[in-house]
Amino acid sequence: MVPAGPVVDQQREALRGLLEPRDLIVDAGNANCADTNPRAEEAATAPHDFIGIGVSGGEQGARHGPSIMVGGDRGGWLRLAPLLQAIAAKHKGTPCAASTGPAGAGHFVKMVHNGVEYADMQMIAET
Structure with missing residues (x-):
């Protein structure tokens, strides 16, 4: 995981010569x-794969498991699902990890999640 933005593309470029066919780059920032959509489009013509994942949970997520929102092709989700479901937070035994749609969807769901969360925190603060 690296900071969002141009650093992701710089890291992808640095990895390009090291990747083998079917290696998977995971952007979980x-x-x-x-930004995720063009990265996935580029990976579609490359020998390696790419998937974007929104991760939420902060300190509690680090200790007890985060909520994981995956966006990308179904094959990438199926490759990662056992790992992601094992490390994710659980609600009544169900892992809080899911495929949310095509490339960019995981990061979009995370953005919406943040918007709702921040609005809720603002409402609580004002109340």
């Missing part, structure tokens, strides 16, 4: 979903 707070990326802008509009």
Whole structure:
């Protein structure tokens, strides 16, 4: 995980010569979903794969498991699902990890989650 933005593309470029076919780059940072889509489109013509994941949970997520929102092709989700479901937070035994749609969807869901969460915190503060 690296900071969102141009650093992601710099890291992808640095990895390019080291990747083998079917290697999977996972962007689990707070990326802008509009940045995730072109990265996935580029990976579609490359020998390696790419998937974007929104991760939420903060300190409690680090200790007890985060909520994981995956965006990308179904094959990437199926490759990662056992790992992600094992490390995710659980609600009544169900892992808080899901495929949310095509490339960019995981980061989009995370963005919406943040918007709702921050609005809720603002409402609580004002109350």
